Amino acid sequence: MDYTWEPLLANFRQQLDYLLSYGHLHRLVLSIVILAAFWLLRKRFADYTVYLLAKMTSNERVDTQSYLSTACRRPAMNIMAMLGLYFAAKNYLPLGYEPLLNRILSSFIVVFLTQGLHGLIKIYGDDTAELERLLGASVDKILIPFFSKVIRFLIVALAFVVVASNWGYDVNGFIAGLGLGGLAFALAAKDMLANIFSGIVIITDKPFGIGDWIKTPDVEGTIEDINFRSTKIRTFEQALVTVPNASLINAPIVNFTKRKLRRITFNLNVSYDTPSQALQQCVSRIQTMLVDHPAIDNKMIFVKFDTFGDNSLTIFLYFFTTTIVWEEYLNIKQEVNFLIMQILEEEGVEIAIPRTRNYFSSPLEVIRSGGEKTAQPEKTEEA
Structure with a gap:
C-alpha cells in the first residue's frame, strides 16, 4: 500500500x-x-x-x-x-x-x-x-x-x-x-481501637495525669506517660509497667495524688503500771500537741484511751497531715513521734514491753548455797 x-x-x-x-x-x-x-x-x-x-x-x-x-x-x-x-x-x-x-x-x-x-x-x-x-x-x-x-x-x-x-x-x-x-x-483491629477509645476517655475524663501516684488491682506506681494505646506506670521498685488503656479504664483506680490530706494512724501501747491520772494527762497533752502542730489538719484529730490489751493499755491516734508529699509526710510523722516520746518521758509513762507471767500450783523451793531450802511465793514473773 x-x-x-x-x-x-x-x-x-x-x-x-x-x-x-x-x-x-x-x-x-x-x-x-x-x-x-x-x-x-x-x-x-x-x-x-x-x-x-x-x-x-x-x-x-x-x-x-x-x-x-x-x-x-x-x-x-x-x-x-x-x-x-x-x-x-x-x-x-x-x-x-x-x-x-x-x-x-x-x-x-x-x-x-x-x-x-x-x-x-x-x-x-x-x-x-x-x-x-x-x-x-x-x-x-x-x-x-x-x-x-x-x-x-x-x-x-x-x-x-x-x-x-x-x-x-x-x-x-x-x-x-x-x-x-x-x-x-x-x-x-478491635483491640487496638478499644485501647484508642479508652485512651481518649482517660485523657478527657482525667482520672489521673502524668506524675500521679495511682493504685489498681494489678499495679501501683507513678504515671510516666499516657498515649492512645497504653499508659506507662513506674512502680516503686523502679520497674516500668505498660498497661493497655482498655484494661485500665475498666479497673478501679485509686489516685493518691488527688487527696488533699494524708492519714497517720497507729496504736500507742503503754504499761499497765501507768496510773490513770498520768494516762489521762498523756492523752490530753498529745491531743493539744497535735492541734497546735502547724502541719496537722485540725478538722479530724482523735487521741483516745481505747482498750485494755493483753499486755498493755492502748491509746488510739488518728489524724491527717496537710501535705501529701511523701518525704514531707515522713518528716512530719517523725517529728510527731519524737514529741510523743517527750510527753511520755515527762509524764513518767513507759512504753509497754510484751512479757509473760507464769503461775505455779505449789510454792517453789530454792536451795541456797548452804543447803537451806527457802519457799517462794506461788506466782513468779518473768520478763
Missing part, C-alpha cells in the same frame, strides 16, 4: 508558518510578560495575604504573624505562580484548551490551600501554649496532637475528593470502598 507524506508535510508547513508568524510571536511574548509579572509579584502577594489573614483574626502578635507566614507564605506564592502560568497559557494556547486549563488551575488552587491549612493546623497543634492563648481556654497536651492529626487527615481526604470530582471521577464508589475497608479494619 502506497503511503503519501503530502498531508503530513502540509500540516508541518502550516505549524511552521504559525510559529514563524508575527501573531504567534506577539502572543508568546505577551505570555512571557504575564508569567514574569506574576512571578515577580508572588512575594508581595504572599506578604499581603499573611497581613490580611492577621487582620481578619484581629491578631497582631509577632508569634501569630510568624505562624501565618510559615504556614501560608509558600502556598500563597505557589498560587500566584500558578495564576501566572494559567493566564500565560490561556493567552498562548487556542480556545479549545480553556476547559483543561480551568481544571488544572482549580485543582492546584485546592492543593495549595490544603497545603497552607495543613501546615497551620500542624503548627498550632505542636504549640499548645499558643493554642490556649488563641482559644482563651486550657487544652489537653495529649489530646490536641491527636485531634490535630485527625483534622489534617480529613483535610487531605476532602481535598482529594474535590480534585477527583473536578476531573470527573465518581467518588461515591471510593467513599463506599473506604467505608467497607474501614469496617474490615475495625473488625481486625
Whole structure:
C-alpha cells in the first residue's frame, strides 16, 4: 500500500508558518510578560495575604504573624505562580484548551490551600501554649496532637475528593470502598481501637495525669506517660509497667495524688503500771500537741484511751497531715513521734514491753548455797 507524506508535510508547513508568524510571536511574548509579572509579584502577594489573614483574626502578635507566614507564605506564592502560568497559557494556547486549563488551575488552587491549612493546623497543634492563648481556654497536651492529626487527615481526604470530582471521577464508589475497608479494619483491629477509645476517655475524663501516684488491682506506681494505646506506670521498685488503656479504664483506680490530706494512724501501747491520772494527762497533752502542730489538719484529730490489751493499755491516734508529699509526710510523722516520746518521758509513762507471767500450783523451793531450802511465793514473773 502506497503511503503519501503530502498531508503530513502540509500540516508541518502550516505549524511552521504559525510559529514563524508575527501573531504567534506577539502572543508568546505577551505570555512571557504575564508569567514574569506574576512571578515577580508572588512575594508581595504572599506578604499581603499573611497581613490580611492577621487582620481578619484581629491578631497582631509577632508569634501569630510568624505562624501565618510559615504556614501560608509558600502556598500563597505557589498560587500566584500558578495564576501566572494559567493566564500565560490561556493567552498562548487556542480556545479549545480553556476547559483543561480551568481544571488544572482549580485543582492546584485546592492543593495549595490544603497545603497552607495543613501546615497551620500542624503548627498550632505542636504549640499548645499558643493554642490556649488563641482559644482563651486550657487544652489537653495529649489530646490536641491527636485531634490535630485527625483534622489534617480529613483535610487531605476532602481535598482529594474535590480534585477527583473536578476531573470527573465518581467518588461515591471510593467513599463506599473506604467505608467497607474501614469496617474490615475495625473488625481486625478491635483491640487496638478499644485501647484508642479508652485512651481518649482517660485523657478527657482525667482520672489521673502524668506524675500521679495511682493504685489498681494489678499495679501501683507513678504515671510516666499516657498515649492512645497504653499508659506507662513506674512502680516503686523502679520497674516500668505498660498497661493497655482498655484494661485500665475498666479497673478501679485509686489516685493518691488527688487527696488533699494524708492519714497517720497507729496504736500507742503503754504499761499497765501507768496510773490513770498520768494516762489521762498523756492523752490530753498529745491531743493539744497535735492541734497546735502547724502541719496537722485540725478538722479530724482523735487521741483516745481505747482498750485494755493483753499486755498493755492502748491509746488510739488518728489524724491527717496537710501535705501529701511523701518525704514531707515522713518528716512530719517523725517529728510527731519524737514529741510523743517527750510527753511520755515527762509524764513518767513507759512504753509497754510484751512479757509473760507464769503461775505455779505449789510454792517453789530454792536451795541456797548452804543447803537451806527457802519457799517462794506461788506466782513468779518473768520478763
